[in-house]
Amino acid sequence: MAETNLSFDTTGTLLLDAPLLAYRPALAYRMSVERQSSITIEAEQQRAIVAQPLTSLTNPSSLTLGSSVGALEFGLELATASAFSKALGDVLRTLAIIEPHPKPIVMSGARYRPRQITTSDATAFSNIESLRSSTEPNLIPHLLRYLRMLFRPSYGTGLATRIEQLAEIVLEESDGAERISGLSVAHMIAFLEQNPTVVRPKLAAGPSGEIIAFWRRDEQAEFSARFLTNGTVRFLVKSPNTRNPSGIDRASGETTCDQLLQKAHLNELDWVAA
Amino acid sequence: MGQPVPDNDHVARYCKGSDFDDDGRCTYAAFLLRPATSGKVREDYLSVFWLDSLTRSDRAAPIVKLRAEVSRLQVLNPGKTAKYAVLNVGRTRATVNARCADSRWIRITEETDGHPYFHAGIHDTADEEETVAAAISDSIVEIHPAK
Numbered sequence: 230m231a232e233t234n235l236s237f238d239t240t241g242t243l244l245l246d247a248p249l250l251a252y253r254p255a256l257a258y259r260m261s262v263e264r265q266s267s268i269t270i271e272a273e274q275q276r277a278i279v280a281q282p283l284t285s286l287t288n289p290s291s292l293t294l295g296s297s298v299g300a301l302e303f304g305l306e307l308a309t310a311s312a313f314s315k316a317l318g319d320v321l322r323t324l325a326i327i328e329p330h331p332k333p334i335v336m337s338g339a340r341y342r343p344r345q346i347t348t349s350d351a352t353a354f355s356n357i358e359s360l361r362s363s364t365e366p367n368l369i370p371h372l373l374r375y376l377r378m379l380f381r382p383s384y385g386t387g388l389a390t391r392i393e394q395l396a397e398i399v400l401e402e403s404d405g406a407e408r409i410s411g412l413s414v415a416h417m418i419a420f421l422e423q424n425p426t427v428v429r430p431k432l433a434a435g436p437s438g439e440i441i442a443f444w445r446r447d448e449q450a451e452f453s454a455r456f457l458t459n460g461t462v463r464f465l466v467k468s469p470n471t472r473n474p475s476g477i478d479r480a481s482g483e484t485t486c487d488q489l490l491q492k493a494h495l496n497e498l499d500w501v502a503a
Numbered sequence: 504m505g506q507p508v509p510d511n512d513h514v515a516r517y518c519k520g521s522d523f524d525d526d527g528r529c530t531y532a533a534f535l536l537r538p539a540t541s542g543k544v545r546e547d548y549l550s551v552f553w554l555d556s557l558t559r560s561d562r563a564a565p566i567v568k569l570r571a572e573v574s575r576l577q578v579l580n581p582g583k584t585a586k587y588a589v590l591n592v593g594r595t596r597a598t599v600n601a602r603c604a605d606s607r608w609i610r611i612t613e614e615t616d617g618h619p620y621f622h623a624g625i626h627d628t629a630d631e632e633e634t635v636a637a638a639i640s641d642s643i644v645e646i647h648p649a650k
Contacts (some may be wrong), residue, residue: 267628277619398520402582412561433530434521437545453531455633463633465531479602481634 280440305371316457345458367410369396384429388421392496412458413439420462420486426502430454435482446500449477462486464493504624505613510593514551514611515569516624517649520584529588529646534636536629548624549639551614554589558623566647569621573649575620583647589645595625595638602638603631 368394376389396409417440421427430442439458445451455463463483470476485493495502509516522533539545554565557572566587573579592611599609609625628635 304511395521398582398584402519402521402585403640431524431526431528433524433532435532441530441532453637465633465637479634481631495552 235279262406262447331452334425351468368415369409372411372414376418380418382425382429384426388432392440395432395440399434399438408438408440409434409440410458412460413437413456416456416458416460416486417442417454418464420456420489424485424495424502427490428501428503444498444501450498450500452495454493456486460485462489464489466493466498470496504553504610504626507612507634508553508592508611508613508623510591510596512555512563512592513644514549514553514592514625515566515588515589515647516549516551516589516590516625517579518586520582520648523584523586529586529631529643531538531636531640533588534625534628534639535632539552543566543633548613548614548626549628550618551590551611552619553621553623556613556623568581570650571618572621575634583650585649587647587649588640588643590639590642591644592599594616594644596644598642599638601633605630609635 276435371390373393376385376392379385392409399409400408417430421430428444430444433441433443435441435455436453437458439456441453441455443451443453447467449467451465451467453465457463461483462485464481466478466480468478470478480493482492488503490496506585516533518529518533519591522530524530534549536546536549537543552569554569554574557565557568566589569587571582573581596609596611600606609628612626613625614622614624625639628639
């Protein structure tokens, strides 16, 4: 029997980390923290919980999951829905991390059937895109709360305030039609949290509401990273040429947020990674 | 697409408040093409306003006239923090040419597709988009409030 662990992502969303049977977006039932439950946990408590294997589940083999981009949500296929959800709920309540949602998801005894996103020629990927865009707006409050309460670097509160400010500007300028991308913000937060030596960036928003982060030393030294919603990061580096004082070196690239530090050689830029 | 805007002329890009960073600096976000989203088509070029088609007098006058014309023709409703970034056509084209690996000469042309008479477009920015956008933002000569 495979071991299953509890963990939390940067948004505070609960993750059930089990071996992926497959990436099964058509079956993925996305539950945001907001829909599923409210989480009120402190950092220490979270760390303690994460360390515990979830061995008391009665039937872990009935759990399959699709941990999608950024692990912002998880998918459940419940073969024995009612028994399993009760067992899972018991464990989580025992750990005192989840309060019952006022409107819990009601499951019949029948096999769980995922909702249909489209009835056309939708592919698994287009379904996931639809789900992403439909659930994105809910992420921002979680991300801001995470930055203010759990984010490890000391500038979490200031960063949250700036993101909030950008979100208001984007909303106002589009008359409510556009929003800051929660996925993009989550990717940036994940990058900053994984790399605590990186100093606080300045922020702007791109045309899709994606976050573009800037680190600037002076007119000759700047690094920028555009965090796209799919987890890709496009970066630009401008730095003085060490052998030619009047020269400026420029480089650009594309990678994922977990590889950005290495691929962009940020440890060599002391105004980015101190 | 109409005639090319002469290199000596100036164009102004409408920049949203979210294009500026924490320090109020105009970033390359202002020069990225809008992708297709629900209800909106993908931009083929960057829309700008051709200042010299409004008036040939000093630099400040076209911005005043631009604000008036944008309001009169209801081209857009400027946000509180929005600004116009003024570009010199020749300088911007040369900066992009120097920065891009393919040494391209972007085209800045009059646009006659039903937009106001002072509408122009910056073309050829899609490849190496961030590099081109950063080059354009580095070539900004002036910034003015949009309201």
